[in-house]
Amino acid sequence: xxxxxxxxxxxxxxxxxxxxxxxxxxxxxxxxxxxxxxxxxxxxxxxxxxxxxxxxxxxxxxxxxxxxxxxxxxxxxxxxxxxxxxxxxxxxxxxxxxxxxxxxxxxxxxxxxxxxxxxxxxxxxxxxxxxxxxxxxxxxxxxxxxxxxxxxxxxxxxxxxxxxxxxxxxxxxxxxxxxxxxxxxxxxxxxxxxxxxxxxxxxxxxxxxxxxxxxxxxxxxxxxxxxxxxxxxxxxxxxxxxxxxxxxxxxxxxxxxxxxxxxxxxxxxxxxxxxxxxxxxxxxxxxxxxxxxxxxxxxxxxxxxxxxxxxxxxxxxxxxxxxxxxxxxxxxxxxxxxxxxxxxxxxxxxxxxxxxxxxxxxxxxxxxxxxxxxxxxxxxxxxxxxxxxxxxxxxxxxxxxxxxxxxxxxxxxxxxxxxxxxxxxxxxxxxxxxxxxxxxx
Amino acid sequence: xxxxxxxxxxxxxxxxxxxxxxxxxxxxxxxxxxxxxxxxxxxxxxxxxxxxxxxxxxxxxxxxxxxxxxxxxxxxxxxxxxxxxxxxxxxxxxxxxxxxxxxxxxxxxxxxxxxxxxxxxxxxxxxxxxxxxxxxxxxxxxxxxxxxxxxxxxxxxxxxxxxxxxx
Amino acid sequence: xxxxxxxxxxxxxxxxxxxxxxxxxxxxxxxxxxxxxxxxxxxxxxxxxxxxxxxxxxxxxxxxxxxxxxxxxxxxxxxxxxxxxxxxxxxxxxxxxxxxxxxxxxxxxxxxxxxxxxxxxxxxxxxxxxxxxxxxxxxxxxxxxxxxxxxxxxxxxxxxxxxxxxxxxxxxxxxxxxxxxxxxxxxxxxxxxxxxxxxxxxxxxxxxxxxxxxxxxxxxxxxxxxxxxxxxxxxxxxxxxxxxxxxxxxxxxxxxxxxxxxxxxxxxxxxxxxxxxxxxxxxxxxxxxxxxxxxxxxxxxxxxxx
Ligand code: NA
Ligand code: NA
Numbered sequence: 001x002x003x004x005x006x007x008x009x010x011x012x013x014x015x016x017x018x019x020x021x022x023x024x025x026x027x028x029x030x031x032x033x034x035x036x037x038x039x040x041x042x043x044x045x046x047x048x049x050x051x052x053x054x055x056x057x058x059x060x061x062x063x064x065x066x067x068x069x070x071x072x073x074x075x076x077x078x079x080x081x082x083x084x085x086x087x088x089x090x091x092x093x094x095x096x097x098x099x100x101x102x103x104x105x106x107x108x109x110x111x112x113x114x115x116x117x118x119x120x121x122x123x124x125x126x127x128x129x130x131x132x133x134x135x136x137x138x139x140x141x142x143x144x145x146x147x148x149x150x151x152x153x154x155x156x157x158x159x160x161x162x163x164x165x166x167x168x169x170x171x172x173x174x175x176x177x178x179x180x181x182x183x184x185x186x187x188x189x190x191x192x193x194x195x196x197x198x199x200x201x202x203x204x205x206x207x208x209x210x211x212x213x214x215x216x217x218x219x220x221x222x223x224x225x226x227x228x229x230x231x232x233x234x235x236x237x238x239x240x241x242x243x244x245x246x247x248x249x250x251x252x253x254x255x256x257x258x259x260x261x262x263x264x265x266x267x268x269x270x271x272x273x274x275x276x277x278x279x280x281x282x283x284x285x286x287x288x289x290x291x292x293x294x295x296x297x298x299x300x301x302x303x304x305x306x307x308x309x310x311x312x313x314x315x316x317x318x319x320x321x322x323x324x325x326x327x328x329x330x331x332x333x334x335x336x337x338x339x340x341x342x343x344x345x346x347x348x349x350x351x352x353x354x355x356x357x358x359x360x361x362x363x364x365x366x367x368x369x370x371x372x373x374x375x376x377x378x379x380x381x382x383x384x385x386x387x388x389x390x391x392x393x394x395x396x397x398x399x400x401x402x403x404x405x406x407x408x409x410x411x412x413x414x415x416x417x418x419x420x421x422x423x424x425x426x427x428x429x430x431x432x433x434x435x436x437x438x439x440x441x
Numbered sequence: 442x443x444x445x446x447x448x449x450x451x452x453x454x455x456x457x458x459x460x461x462x463x464x465x466x467x468x469x470x471x472x473x474x475x476x477x478x479x480x481x482x483x484x485x486x487x488x489x490x491x492x493x494x495x496x497x498x499x500x501x502x503x504x505x506x507x508x509x510x511x512x513x514x515x516x517x518x519x520x521x522x523x524x525x526x527x528x529x530x531x532x533x534x535x536x537x538x539x540x541x542x543x544x545x546x547x548x549x550x551x552x553x554x555x556x557x558x559x560x561x562x563x564x565x566x567x568x569x570x571x572x573x574x575x576x577x578x579x580x581x582x583x584x585x586x587x588x589x590x591x592x593x594x595x596x597x598x599x600x601x602x603x604x605x606x607x608x
Numbered sequence: 609x610x611x612x613x614x615x616x617x618x619x620x621x622x623x624x625x626x627x628x629x630x631x632x633x634x635x636x637x638x639x640x641x642x643x644x645x646x647x648x649x650x651x652x653x654x655x656x657x658x659x660x661x662x663x664x665x666x667x668x669x670x671x672x673x674x675x676x677x678x679x680x681x682x683x684x685x686x687x688x689x690x691x692x693x694x695x696x697x698x699x700x701x702x703x704x705x706x707x708x709x710x711x712x713x714x715x716x717x718x719x720x721x722x723x724x725x726x727x728x729x730x731x732x733x734x735x736x737x738x739x740x741x742x743x744x745x746x747x748x749x750x751x752x753x754x755x756x757x758x759x760x761x762x763x764x765x766x767x768x769x770x771x772x773x774x775x776x777x778x779x780x781x782x783x784x785x786x787x788x789x790x791x792x793x794x795x796x797x798x799x800x801x802x803x804x805x806x807x808x809x810x811x812x813x814x815x816x817x818x819x820x821x822x823x824x825x826x827x828x829x830x831x832x833x834x835x836x837x838x839x840x841x842x843x844x845x846x847x848x849x850x851x852x853x854x855x856x857x858x859x860x861x862x863x864x865x866x867x868x869x870x871x872x873x874x875x876x877x878x879x880x881x882x883x884x885x886x887x888x889x890x891x892x893x894x895x896x897x898x899x900x901x902x903x904x905x906x907x908x909x910x911x912x913x914x
Contacts, residue, residue, distance in 0.1 A: 015519045017532075019513035022540050029546045041662045043554035047497075047576055048659050053776065055491050056471065058494050063464060159778075163652060167782040246786030248475055249779060255471035278461060282506075289503020290513055296504075300550075303655060307668075375499055387516055407480035440782045441583070486762050486774065561665060561720060563679040566757045567774065569900075572679065 002034045003310050006301075011342055014387070020344060021290070024297035024351070031304045042300055049299035050292065053251055056158050058252030060110030061151045064261050066280040066287075068106055071265020071272040073232045074116035075216070077102050080229035082121070089128050089196055093188035096121050097142045101181050104146035106257065107235035108153040110345075110382065110390050111287075113143040118397030120216075127212035129199030130192070137383070137397035137409035140391040142184055144379040147345070148177035150240060152218040154378055156202065157349045158371050161302065162357055166250040167243055168441035171429040172372045176424045180379070181331035183416040191411075198309040226341055231268045235260060244438055277421070291346050305355065315359040325363045329373075329425050332356055336374065337418075340381020344389050348381055349374060365428075368441055372431035376421040383409050383417070408414065446461040453509065460502045467495040487567040494565075494575050501578040508589045526600075533597035541590035544583070610837070611725050612636065613719040614675040615649040615664065617657040618821070624674055624798070624859065625821060626650045626727065628848060629673050630705070635844040640837060665720055670829040671841070672823050673728055678758045682900045683716045690764040690893055691886045692913055693818050695726065703727035703820060704853065705846070708912045712905055713822065723830050725823040725842065726913070728850035731860035732815035736800035737791030741810035743877040745769035745888055754780050759900055760893050764816060765793050767892035768885055780804065795819065796860055797874070801867035811867060812875045815887060823849060856867075 006027045013023035032039060049055075068074050081099040085091030096117060103113045118139055125135050147154040150170035159166040217225055239257050242248040248256060265272030305311065320330060339352050353374045360370045382390040385402075391409050395402045424430055435441035470492040477485060507513050523529045554576060563572040614633050619625030632645035639845045654660045654669065658677055662667045665680060678684045692709070693699045702709035705726075714724040735741070735753055742748040748769030757774035757872045767872070773789050784807045787816050792800050796819055797811050823845045830838060868874050898906045 014516050019515045021513050025543045039553045040666045043550040162553040165782045258468045281464045285503040286506050289507045293504045398478045439785050
């Protein structure tokens with residue numbers, strides 16, 4: 001029963017407003033007491049977990065994300081994506097999705113994408129008839145493409161706690177990401193018909209000649225913005241080409257990403273200044289710290305759980321309910337979605353996912369496939385209230401009320417993200433095809 | 442109080458400078474590893490070890506700054522829903538005491554790590570650097586966690602006082 | 609009822625090392641007439657190699673079949689002394705009961721609170737590569753192999769002419785696949801064929817290192833036992849070692865045959881080539897070991913080694 005009490009304590013502390021990292025430390029204290037754990041080497045185990053070359057990719061990719069934002073790389077990419085829909089209003093939503101996807105290929109987190117894309121695109125979209133709550137919700141979900149498209153902080157964390165190859169994990173979620181992109185674009189095409197018509201009718205009734213502000217994309221047009229985006233578009237080629245072409249490990253590729261984004265930001269786009277560089281480094285350090293603190297306590301909790309055979313007990317419990325693989329996966333899907341509502345993406349990845357690993361292996365689910373399932377569930381979790389950090393951030397930047405954004409967010413989850421998670425769960429080859437094709441798994 | 446404020450400001454600057462230095466070294470070392478492989482054919486043993494030492498300090502400095510600025514990820518809808526100032530003060534007091542208590546537990550865990558490190562000293566595999574150089578970052582961080590936790594308790598009680606004055 | 613925890617840092621429940629500790633646990637349970645209850649933990653179940661070793665030194669794991677890191681004491685690097693023994697006969701003499709190497713091990717492990725119970729040999733190490741291979745020091749210059757980062761393993765491989773890259777085990781497969789390294793080094797053929805067989809083309813049996821696991825007990829745990837239980841631990845571990853010595857050589861040969869059947873090319877360098885390696889490596893690495901491990905231990909090795 002201790003793990004169940006542990007989870008209840010965790011939820012209670014978090015809902016009471018204790019910071020997530022400290023809530024984990026609180027649960028750790030409970031588990032140490034409940035299991036009478038020897039604490040001689042407990043903190044040392046947390047240290048061992050952090051002291052990892054593979055984990056080095058995390059601060060580096062976070063730093064790269066901040067630098068791409070402050071160095072103007074993000075803006076060039078977004079402008080280019082917007083220009084490529086040639087001013088079609090129903091295409092603007094697709095451009096937002098595509099921007100998130102391309103941005104995802106250079107950044108490891110969702111937050112960087114929300115900040116850059118939100119700042120640049122939400123206002124122009126609002127002027128052209130996209131309701132802010134809808135745009136914020138769409139931004140919230142699409143920004144999570146950043147964790148499905150490599151590089152990905154979530155998958156680095158998953159790889160560190162479950163000892164899987166980062167290179168293989170990175171390749172696993174590419175096809176699921178494409179499925180999600182297609183789903184979001186189709187959904188947007190359908191959804192925008194209604195609100196764009198309503199917007200036009202309202203405009204006609206007002207009959208003023210208010211023209212929306214010209215965007216960078218409209219000013220530059222397709223070719224010019226494409227030309228400007230070339231250095232930015234080369235970044236994912238270098239990063240991913242480095243990893244899959246055998247020039248660099250993910251950690252090394254991350255350092256290349258940092259150096260390149262500084263070079264491009266300073267010398268090509270000239271948006272980066274020494275002051276902005278310093279601000280980016282400090283902000284990245286703080287973001288890294290908040291993630292690491294959750295990871296540190298989770299690692300120690302994980303050690304106690306393992307020593308007390310909790311994953312094995314969980315496996316026994318679930319397989320005693322049913323041995324049907326499809327049903328078990330459905331249980332796991334439901335559970336991941338549920339904890340995703342009340343926990344943030346990092347916590348789900350580093351605490352919940354490893355608990356299920358032995359169950360997954362015992363019913364014959366490939367660990368790399370499971371990583372893909374977890375990543376898809378994180379897309380849902382990060383946008384499903386009450387604990388929806390990405391959605392809230394998107395609302396803040398999109399100047400939309402959280403209250404009004406919940407409905408479009410849940411619609412996007414129900415009609416797109418959830419079906420994508422189910423497809424990814426029940427069609428393993430979607431996740432395993434690319435790693436095998438690239439020969440990295 | 443003003444003196445404490447000055448110390449805090451000074452430390453904040455120190456933390457930020459150290460974040461910049463560790464980030465630069467960490468990135469530089471890993472990037473150097475890639476370059477040296479292509480230009481000199483071989484990579485220097487121990488480069489990654491030094492990079493992870495920088496990284497660990499960076500992690501802990503990031504944690505410390507996040508704690509100082511109270512920027513750890515938090516679910517705040519309970520906080521948002523409490524409007525009465527007095528109730529809010531009691532809420533903040535209870536919450537800060539919980540965090541402070543937990544931070545004391547973490548300090549205890551860290552002291553166990555220190556005791557073990559003194560009993561059975563270890564070194565890094567490639568360069569033979571004492572592990573304590575790295576672990577020091579975590580020990581220092583936990584001391585600051587407790588300090589900031591205590592600060593927040595004091596602040597929360599201060600909230601109660603200002604409210605009493607206004608009522 | 610006493611509870612003991614046995615762990616290994618290398619080998620899952622179906623690997624030879626995993627099977628060996630399971631058998632060990634079974635014998636202890638049987639021999640104690642149910643007074644001792646043994647829990648077995650395989651590779652990665654309690655954490656990484658370093659983490660399990662922490663738990664072991666701290667006494668939270670009681671018995672181990674270990675390929676230990678050198679983090680607690682550099683002198684543990686003595687287990688990786690290159691070209692210390694050159695044949696199974698020499699190995700058996702050095703590492704067998706009261707063998708000269710066993711005495712050194714006893715001393716080294718005793719320094720960090722562990723009791724050495726015996727060797728669990730795997731065989732002689734080699735270099736497994738993809739696309740290219742070398743049987744001498746000169747040709748190895750263009751080949752980059754993965755090494756464990758523990759002293760003096762990287763130094764040994766560099767003395768053999770190779771470029772080295774320290775990678776964690778989990779990253780080795782993809783690194784070979786993508787060409788970050790050309791292969792793996794320092795293992796018996798079992799691991800290279802089992803884990804990277806589909807990628808690797810060649811296994812050059814350099815025999816530069818006699819790879820052996822170490823059967824160990826936490827000294828506090830051991831000293832706290834009744835005399836009867838102490839004897840049980842000694843007997844069962846001695847049996848484990850003897851069985852391994854008689855079986856390991858045949859098993860290594862069977863693994864070579866299996867790898868060859870699976871399409872790997874097995875290459876033995878000529879006697880002259882091995883002799884040249886031996887001289888070069890001893891000249892380059894042993895003086896370094898003197899600094900790290902101590903002249904007294906190296907003197908013992910020098911006196912005994914062929
Ligand atoms: Na990404
Ligand atoms: Na959520």
